[in-house]
Amino acid sequence: MPEPTQRERRPLRGGDLAAIVLALAVAGAIAYFWVQRRPAAPATPPAVPEQSAPAATPSTAPPSAAVQADPAQVKTLLEAASADPEYRRWLGAGGDLVRLWAVLTDNLAEGVSPRKQLPFLVPEQPFSVTEQGGRRVIASASYARYDRFGDAVASIDAKAMAAAYRALRPAVETAYRLLGYPDAVLDRVTARALHRLESAPHPGGPVEVVPHAEPGAGWAYADPALEHLGAVEKHLVRLGPRNASKVQAKAREIREALGLREPR
Known part of the structure; x- marks a missing residue:
């Protein structure tokens, strides 16, 4: 069955919520490779607190060499972050991983689904519901679709990812600014993205859904408080308590390892 959705902004699929953790891992390995190959790496810009998110302004600057790396070398380095088979499968997707990290960070910070950037993480099994006490609720089998994803996220070492983030901060910040945020500070945006995952609500008991x-739009949450959540928060609910807790715990671990404060 189709996933619960909104017309303008569809909820994240479960695999999408690996975004920030996977992106940190990916970019971190690139950083290591880049620093080893480019001894004259740009200095890390000083952390200047942002008071508000910058307006999106089209950028005409050329792509920076700092956001490029050999995908084969990146994959080799990333495999050291976790031996989990699902995590290793993610690494085979390839692409411009520094830019992907920047895009995913932006998507999560703004509560927008990055599904187009992560098609390889979409569950194979369909969303499903079951009858319980005269109500239709999300089936346990639907939650179980994300068990492998949740386990893979939990397998990533937060301290290793934090070290990788620090090493590649200049490159990813460059890529992020080229998205149309010329004065953005990556630490600020990363803190917002991770905090969005951390602070999503946990509904108690079965989650009722209605057509x-x-x-043709599938299902919606029966509880207006859940239905009015952002796309990121909605899909964390869809992961089920087991997997959502693992994603949120890993987001918290990474933020704390980075020494980033919770956004006000």
Whole structure:
């Protein structure tokens, strides 16, 4: 069955929520490779607190060499972060991983689904519901679709990812600014992205769903408080308590390892 959705902004699929953790791992390995190959790496810009998110302004600057790396070397380095088979499968997707990290960070910080950037993380099994006490609720089998994902996220070493983040901060910040945020500070955006994952609500008990008001749009949460959540928070609910807790715990571990404060 189709996932619960909104017309303008569809909820994240479960694999999408590996975004920030996977991106930190990916970019960190790139950083190591880049620093080893480029001894004259740009100095890390000083951390200047941002008072608000910068307006999106189109950038005409050329891509920086700092955001490029050999995918084969990146994959080799990343394999050291976790031996989990699912995590290793993610590494085979390839692409411009520094830019991917920047895009995923932006998506999560703003509560926007990055599903287009992560098609390889979409669950194979369909969303499903079951009858319980005269109500239709999310089936346990639907939550179980994300068990491998949750285990893979939990397998990543937060301290290793924090070290990788620090090593590649200049490159990823460059990539992020080229998205249209010329004065952005990566630490600020990363803290917002991780905090969004950490602070998502945990509904108590079975989660009731109803047919969406729009034909063909699938299901919606029966509780208005859940239905009005952002895309990131909605799909954390869809992961189920087991997997959502693992994602949130890892986001918290990484933020604390980075020494980033919770956004006000």
